[in-house]
Amino acid sequence: MKRIYIIIATLIVAASLGIFLLNRKSHAPAHNTTTHAHHTAAAQTDVQTPPTFDMQQYSLTDPTSPWVIVNKQRPLSPKTYSPSDLVVPSIPLRSNITSTEQYVRKQTATALEAMVAAAKQAGITLNLQSGYRSYNFQVTLYNRYVQQQGQAVADTQSARPGYSEHQTGFAADLGGTSQPSCNVEACFGDTPEGKWLAAHASEYGFIIRYPADRDSTTGYVYEPWHVRYVGTELAAEMRAKGVATLEDFFGTGNAASY
Numbered sequence: 001m002k003r004i005y006i007i008i009a010t011l012i013v014a015a016s017l018g019i020f021l022l023n024r025k026s027h028a029p030a031h032n033t034t035t036h037a038h039h040t041a042a043a044q045t046d047v048q049t050p051p052t053f054d055m056q057q058y059s060l061t062d063p064t065s066p067w068v069i070v071n072k073q074r075p076l077s078p079k080t081y082s083p084s085d086l087v088v089p090s091i092p093l094r095s096n097i098t099s100t101e102q103y104v105r106k107q108t109a110t111a112l113e114a115m116v117a118a119a120k121q122a123g124i125t126l127n128l129q130s131g132y133r134s135y136n137f138q139v140t141l142y143n144r145y146v147q148q149q150g151q152a153v154a155d156t157q158s159a160r161p162g163y164s165e166h167q168t169g170f171a172a173d174l175g176g177t178s179q180p181s182c183n184v185e186a187c188f189g190d191t192p193e194g195k196w197l198a199a200h201a202s203e204y205g206f207i208i209r210y211p212a213d214r215d216s217t218t219g220y221v222y223e224p225w226h227v228r229y230v231g232t233e234l235a236a237e238m239r240a241k242g243v244a245t246l247e248d249f250f251g252t253g254n255a256a257s258y
């Protein structure tokens with residue numbers, strides 16, 4: 001009997017050592033393996049391994065995180081959250097835009113400025129229709145929708161206060177100049193501005209947050225004008241994998257309703 005225990009103990013030690021060595025190898029800094037790639041066969045294998053995407057790099061719940069997921073199942077925490085670094089981006093603004101909607105977070109502003117400048121180079125003029133919306137602004141907006149259309153219809157078009165991505169400062173509704181009547185309408189997706197945005201938003205760290213026919217997942221119908229800043233790394237990864245929604249990418253579940 002004693003011999004069996006010794007064999008089991010030996011196996012456990014051997015397995016632990018194996019796991020330890022494997023971990024060491026996978027955590028080895030990339031520049032080491034690149035520099036010494038020609039030295040050993042093992043190092044060459046490392047060089048060929050594509051870098052893995054770190055799914056836990058940023059919080060999905062912290063409202064200051066560029067990866068925060070806000071939907072009908074995931075309100076902001078706290079619901080009255082307000083970003084501390086709101087600025088007005090140096091891009092064209094809708095002529096009658098309200099004072100609060102001109103703002104977005106600093107990171108969002110920098111990315112918007114780069115994207116709108118690149119669009120301009122391609123002969124496309126984008127403007128900001130709506131950026132940041134405070135909790136109180138959303139109270140007024142949502143109540144107006146409810147009064148006009150009833151709560152059921154209002155919930156498909158306007159977020160309840162504390163549930164709007166616009167409150168994070170990472171979201172922006174963009175419009176164009178070629179067909180102003182399509183601004184903040186589904187037909188924006190067919191305009192040159194909408195097409196350019198769909199093709200290039202990810203290069204600047206944005207996703208089209210509410211793709212067509214995905215309301216059972218996101219809770220909203222197609223909004224080709226609503227972009228969400230998530231950073232270039234995540235936007236590129238979602239595009240490469242062909243995953244259109246944050247809910248699907250991170251597996252947080254459907255958010256069709258409250």
Ligand SMILES: [Zn+2]
Nearest residue numbers: 171172173226
């Ligand atoms: Zn929007």
